[in-house]
Amino acid sequence: MTNQDTHVIVFHGTTSAFDKSIQEHGFQLKPELRPSHQMNVEEQHLCSFDGTYVALDRDTARYYAKSAVEKNGGEPRIYAFRVPLSVIVPDEDEVHFALTWNLANELGFDENSDDDVQLGTIPWSIDVAKRAVAAISQCFGMDEHQIGKAAAHLNAMIEPVIAVWDRDLYFFHPDSNDKGWSSPNWVRKLVSLDGGYELYREHMDQFVGCMRGASPETCPAGSEAFKGRVIVPFGFDGSHGVEIIGYGTIADPFEDYSNFDSYLGTELSLDPEFINEAKNSRQPALRFG
CATH class of the missing domain: 1.10.225 (NK-Lysin)
Structure with missing residues (x-):
């Protein structure tokens, strides 16, 4: 099994109103406020499960970021994660x-x-x-x-x-x-x-x-529409192998924070050119002499 089979680059949309909580406690299994749950309050046939919902597609994350702002204020924020498939279940x-x-x-x-x-x-x-x-x-x-x-x-x-x-x-x-x-x-x-x-x-x-670790490439809706849920808590310390590689605005998920130490470039990603460009633009300048 190659690294491309075992890790994915996914995005999560939220609001800056949760900045302090995320920075102090990371992404919890049962956060006090969950936008995905708030969106389902009037739809009792829908519910949110424990963990952090993610998507391969940035546009999906943008939609949830805007929805989180509507419910909780703040500004839309996008996180980029490098995640082992072994800790993701399909949506x-x-x-x-x-x-x-x-x-x-x-x-x-x-x-x-x-x-x-x-x-x-x-x-x-x-x-x-x-x-x-x-x-x-x-x-x-x-x-x-x-x-x-x-x-x-x-x-x-x-x-x-x-x-x-x-x-x-x-x-x-x-x-x-x-x-x-x-x-x-x-x-x-x-x-x-x-x-x-x-x-x-x-x-x-x-x-x-029972579907933990399934590859987005084989899921029925296709990898471009893949949504899933990270079922372990994690933060900026790389716990459970989940790395936060970016945090920022809707336009640039790496604007406020970027850390590509764990990124290899072989991970499953819908837009590897975008990720690589973000990585290269944030490399420290080489110094001579």
């Missing part, structure tokens, strides 16, 4: 994107049918869960052991909604609502049940944990 939205087609298909969905309503012909079971997970396992780098663990967590989430399911397969299908594939109807129903939100948080977190 849960990406997993829903991959999973929903397979859930519908395993329960009897016919993609060639023109029917507005298709009813499930296969009863839900742990075996259905395993087949659906196996269908996406290659995308997320899961072996047989991880497939089994993930299927158990998927089954724990879906069993409660099967009791209230009317067998309409669009309940699981990604095109079943106009809110986007990141929030399928079965999740909306689950979190509306008594205790469902807590159950979803527990098992969805462990479900994506």
Whole structure:
């Protein structure tokens, strides 16, 4: 395995209102304020999990930086991280994107049918869960052991909604609502049940944990759209192998701080030319004599 396979350059958008906290405590698993959680307050079917959300794409980080400013004031800030893939899990939205087609298909969905309503012909079971997970396992780098663990967590989430399911397969299908594939109807129903939100948080977190270290290059949405979550705390000391290599403005994530000591240039990056230019422009001038 090459270094390019094991490390990525990712970006995180936030606000200068959190400067003091980040400088003193780094990026925590459960910060007192979390913009991604604040954005979901009115959408109970969405939730944020512990860790630091990141993206390969700078534009995604810019969007979250602006949203963080709207909620907490300050100025938009972008961080650049060098992160081992071993401490990243895919964003849960990406997993829903991959999973929903397979859930519908395993329960009897016919993609060639023109029917507005298709009813499930296969009863839900742990075996259905395993087949659906196996269908996406290659995308997320899961072996047989991880497939089994993930299927158990998927089954724990879906069993409660099967009791209230009317067998309409669009309940699981990604095109079943106009809110986007990141929030399928079965999740909306689950979190509306008594205790469902807590159950979803527990098992969805462990479900994506089975995909820890998956390469963005194989994820269904593609590396250009990859979002993930760093699941260890880290700061400017390089703890857990996560290095902060830049901090700055939306225009220049390296404007206020840059440290390329750990950067090799072989890491997976959407824009290596941009990173290399930033590195070269901040090299100390060579002195002669």
